[in-house]
Structures are given as C-alpha cells and as structure tokens.
Amino acid sequence: MLNRTPLFAAHQKLGARLIDFGGWEMPVQYSGIVDEHRAVRTAAGLFDISHMGEIVVRGSAAPEFLNWVLTNDIRKLQNRQGQYTLMCNERGGAIDDLYVYQVEAEEYLLIVNASRISADAAWLNQQLAAFPRRQAVDLKNLSADFGALALQGPKAAQFIDLCFPSGSEPALAGTLRKNDMARREYQGRFIFISRTGYTGEDGFEIVAPAEITPTIWNKVMEIGAPFGLKPAGLGARDTLRTEVCYPLYGHELDENTTPIEACLGVFVALGKGEFMGRPVLAEQKARGTAKKLVAFKSAEKSPPPRPHYPIWSAGPARRQIGQVTSGTQSPSLGIGIGMGYVPPEMAASNSAIAIEIRGKHAAATIVPKPLYRKG
Amino acid sequence: MKNQIPEGVLHAKTHEWVRLRDGVATIGISDHAQHELTDVVFVELPAAGRVVQAGAACAVVESVKTASDVYAPVSGEVTAVNAQLARHPELVNSDPYGEGWFFQVKLSRPAELNGLLKPADYAREIGGQV
Numbered sequence: 001m002l003n004r005t006p007l008f009a010a011h012q013k014l015g016a017r018l019i020d021f022g023g024w025e026m027p028v029q030y031s032g033i034v035d036e037h038r039a040v041r042t043a044a045g046l047f048d049i050s051h052m053g054e055i056v057v058r059g060s061a062a063p064e065f066l067n068w069v070l071t072n073d074i075r076k077l078q079n080r081q082g083q084y085t086l087m088c089n090e091r092g093g094a095i096d097d098l099y100v101y102q103v104e105a106e107e108y109l110l111i112v113n114a115s116r117i118s119a120d121a122a123w124l125n126q127q128l129a130a131f132p133r134r135q136a137v138d139l140k141n142l143s144a145d146f147g148a149l150a151l152q153g154p155k156a157a158q159f160i161d162l163c164f165p166s167g168s169e170p171a172l173a174g175t176l177r178k179n180d181m182a183r184r185e186y187q188g189r190f191i192f193i194s195r196t197g198y199t200g201e202d203g204f205e206i207v208a209p210a211e212i213t214p215t216i217w218n219k220v221m222e223i224g225a226p227f228g229l230k231p232a233g234l235g236a237r238d239t240l241r242t243e244v245c246y247p248l249y250g251h252e253l254d255e256n257t258t259p260i261e262a263c264l265g266v267f268v269a270l271g272k273g274e275f276m277g278r279p280v281l282a283e284q285k286a287r288g289t290a291k292k293l294v295a296f297k298s299a300e301k302s303p304p305p306r307p308h309y310p311i312w313s314a315g316p317a318r319r320q321i322g323q324v325t326s327g328t329q330s331p332s333l334g335i336g337i338g339m340g341y342v343p344p345e346m347a348a349s350n351s352a353i354a355i356e357i358r359g360k361h362a363a364a365t366i367v368p369k370p371l372y373r374k375g
Numbered sequence: 376m377k378n379q380i381p382e383g384v385l386h387a388k389t390h391e392w393v394r395l396r397d398g399v400a401t402i403g404i405s406d407h408a409q410h411e412l413t414d415v416v417f418v419e420l421p422a423a424g425r426v427v428q429a430g431a432a433c434a435v436v437e438s439v440k441t442a443s444d445v446y447a448p449v450s451g452e453v454t455a456v457n458a459q460l461a462r463h464p465e466l467v468n469s470d471p472y473g474e475g476w477f478f479q480v481k482l483s484r485p486a487e488l489n490g491l492l493k494p495a496d497y498a499r500e501i502g503g504q505v
Contacts, residue, residue, distance in 0.1 A: 028440070029413065033438075033439045033440060034413075034439060235439065238440075239439060303437050304416060304417060304439070306442065
C-alpha cells in the first residue's frame with residue numbers, strides 16, 4: 001500500500017493522474033505537464049509536497065550538531081531564515097540535500113526529500129549517538145504530522161497575503177526575502193511560510209499540520225484562481241526544476257556523489273571548521289574531481305534525452321564519457337535538455353557531445369547552468 | 376473526457392488503430408492513447424520500405440514524461456510515413472485519427488485484420504461507453 005498525503009482526496013477530485021513516486025501515491029499531472037509548466041512560468045501553480053519530510057532539531061547544542069552533519073554554515077542563519085544545504089557521509093557522498101530553517105534560536109526545521117526520510121533519520125540518530133553533547137540535542141522526525149504545499153510562479157506574491165491572515169515579522173508574507181520564513185496562526189495552529197521553491201520562479205512553500213493542509217490547499221486554490229493559479233503535479237515540477245538545473249536526489253545526487261562533483265560547492269562551507277565529509281570535500285575542491293555535473297541542450301531535432309542515456313564525446317575518437325541523470329523536452333525552450341556527469345576536462349561550455357538515444361547519436365551542446373532563466 | 380472512436384476503424388489492444396482503404400492500411404494511435412500520453416513531443420517512425428510485423432514495436436511516441444513503443448497492428452511493408460509529425464508532433468494529440476496518422480503499410484497478411492477490435496469492442500476495452 002502506497003503512502004498517501006493529506007491531499008489525496010483533493011487530487012482525486014481534481015482528476016489528477018496518480019503515480020507511485022518513491023512509495024507515495026502522488027499526482028503526476030492534472031491538466032497536462034506542459035499546461036501546468038506554463039502556468040508556473042507565467043502565473044502560478046500549486047504543488048502538493050506533503051510527501052517531503054520534516055525533522056525538528058532543538059536544544060542548546062543543536063547548532064553545533066547541525067554544523068557537524070550539514071555542509072553549509074548554520075551560523076549564517078538568523079531566526080526565521082533558511083538555507084539550502086547537504087548532508088554527507090564520511091566519503092563526502094550526499095545522504096540528502098535539504099533546506100534547514102532556524103525557526104528560533106536553538107530550534108531548527110529540516111525539510112528533506114520524501115525518498116530519504118528514513119535514511120536521513122537513521123543517519124542523524126546515528127550521528128547524534130556519537131555526538132559529545134547529545135544530551136543537549138532533541139531530534140524528532142515529524143514527517144507524518146505535517147503537510148506541505150509549494151505555491152510557485154510570478155503571480156504568487158500577489159495573492160499569498162489574501163490566503164493567510166497577516167502576522168508579524170514580517171506583517172505580510174509577500175514581503176519575505178528569499179529563503180526567509182514567517183510563522184502564522186491558521187485555525188488555531190502554527191504554519192510556516194517560506195519564500196523558497198524548486199521551480200526557478202518566485203514563490204512560497206507552506207508547511208502546516210497535516211489535519212489543516214486540505215483546508216489550506218482549498219483556500220489557496222480558491223483565492224489564486226482569478227490570478228491564473230492551477231494545480232501542478234510532479235511532472236511539471238520535474239520539467240521546471242530541470243530547466244533551472246536544480247538537482248534531484250536519486251538523479252544528480254546519491255551517496256557516491258559529492259556536492260563538489262554536483263557543482264554545489266557554494267553550499268559547502270569549508271571554512272566553518274571540521275564537519276562530516278569535510279576532508280574529502282576539501283581535497284576535491286583543491287585538486288578537482290573525477291566527474292562534473294553539466295547541463296546540455298539538444299543541437300538537432302531529436303527525441304528528448306532521458307535519464308540513463310549514454311553521453312558520448314563528439315568528433316573522430318568518439319567514446320562514452322558519461323550518462324544522463326535528468327533529461328526531458330523543455331516546455332519553455334521547445335528542445336531536449338538535460339544534465340549528466342562527464343569528466344571535468346570534457347565539461348567546458350559549448351563543447352559538442354552526443355546523446356545516445358535508442359542506439360543513435362543525437363548532437364547536443366554543453367551549456368552554462370541554468371538552462372532557463374526567468375523573465 | 377469522451378473518447379472519439381470513428382466508424383470503420385479497427386484497434387489493437389495496445390491502442391494503435393488501422394483504417395483500410397484500397398488495400399492500403401493507415402496506422403496511428405487512438406484518442407484514448409494520446410489522452411493517456413498527453414503532450415506528444417516527438418514521434419519516431421519506421422522508414423519507408425521497412426517491413427513491420429504485427430505485434431512488434433515499430434515506432435516510438437514520446438511525451439514530456441516518457442517514451443512509449445508503438446506496435447504494428449498488422450504486418451506489411453511501410454509505403455508512406457507522416458512527415459508532418461516531425462515538425463508537428465502535437466497533431467497526434469489534436470487529431471489522432473486524422474492529421475496525426477503515423478504511417479501506411481501494404482498488408483502482407485490481410486487476415487490479421489480479423490483479430491483487431493471493432494469500435495464498440497475497443498470502447499469496452501478502454502472502459503468507455505459505446
């Protein structure tokens with residue numbers, strides 16, 4: 001039996017096509033991937049991201065513990081600020097990529113990938129057991145207690161504050177800065193609104209107790225409708241994030257791939273002191289890596305690239321140099337796009353490569369990330 | 376959404392259709408299939424002159440999300456392909472039984488047509504109303 005989010009009934013009512021996504025029965029699309037993709041790029045889309053995990057870490061040693069297990073520097077955060085970060089093993093391989101928010105001093109909220117909730121919780125507990133000040137850290141996996149929505153698109157800020165009562169710090173959610181969060185009371189419960197997303201557009205993510213998530217979904221759908229808001233599924237979420245080259249765990253990231261290889265070095269704070277995976281990551285930053293994540297575009301009319309398709313070098317001495325990790329037809333650009341790992345010496349922008357599609361080579365070009373920029 | 380199944384068109388259980396006119400069979404995918412796929416972005420067709428076998432994969436239709444095989448509903452030599460689909464794959468969505476056709480074959484085993492589904496049977500197959 002697949003896991004279902006608090007919004008399962010809402011998806012059924014909207015006629016969503018549901019698929020198994022990492023053990024979750026999730027909407028892949030409602031009106032169609034391209035239609036939903038365009039809605040997010042031009043107006044707004046609402047995604048159910050309740051499958052994602054919520055882990056709360058509290059206590060006087062919580063910042064110290066999190067700075068040991070996570071790659072970014074948690075001391076950069078003030079209250080109600082968040083940051084993208086990674087959690088790595090001893091080899092520098094990514095256990096997960098996640099967002100961490102400092103809700104208050106000594107209270108942190110980790111938003112983790114659905115497919116990694118158990119792996120993350122197990123790893124965190126194992127690390128905590130070996131952490132000297134473990135008595136001063138309280139770690140709780142509250143994933144089952146929370147639902148979450150992502151409201152994404154250029155018009156989202158125009159109606160976010162019509163959906164929720166105003167509060168303080170800041171009074172209006174629409175004035176939140178990127179990565180900042182606000183706490184609001186809704187139906188007597190606390191909810192969190194952050195200015196973040198996974199689409200390359202402006203937008204908000206709303207984390208709420210599971211019981212009131214359907215009410216919030218309905219409210220946002222109703223208020224957003226005149227602004228062109230549409231429900232959007234995981235299909236559009238994938239094309240949107242691929243266009244802006246955001247990694248997806250299991251595709252660009254896994255336990256044998258480091259943030260340096262994934263070109264996420266900016267989220268690895270080597271200067272903050274010792275932390276899990278640091279020796280390998282520092283070495284890779286200084287001496288380079290054996291593989292590097294690149295983005296590419298099709299250079300000729302061809303079928304869309306897909307995950308696992310071989311990447312070949314172009315020119316006379318052709319050889320396989322890597323594999324596609326994410327690939328699709330870009331609804332915004334109208335061509336095939338993707339990402340994949342290649343040796344660093346073959347990773348220069350404008351390099352010609354070929355993608356093997358059902359035994360045939362299709363010309364493609366390595367291009368700078370992101371593949372698509374808003375506006 | 377109500378699926379449109381024209382009269383005189385036969386379907387395979389794998390959702391390809393065949394329309395026979397003057398010994399030439401035109402082949403495409405059903406309205407139900409295009410609706411399930413949504414947003415067709417690429418169609419890979421067999422080359423003219425190729426001999427296709429009933430039940431064997433002979434074309435690929437790609438939506439944003441996935442690549443799906445298309446199976447020949449009948450055997451024969453490919454005599455024509457719909458070149459328009461290279462530039463306008465969306466015709467498969469907008470007009471699956473017309474402008475969105477895939478290819479034509481000269482039937483080598485016409486008796487295979489007897490094994491295909493008539494409109495009412497195909498409607499039942501996809502759970503629709505007759």
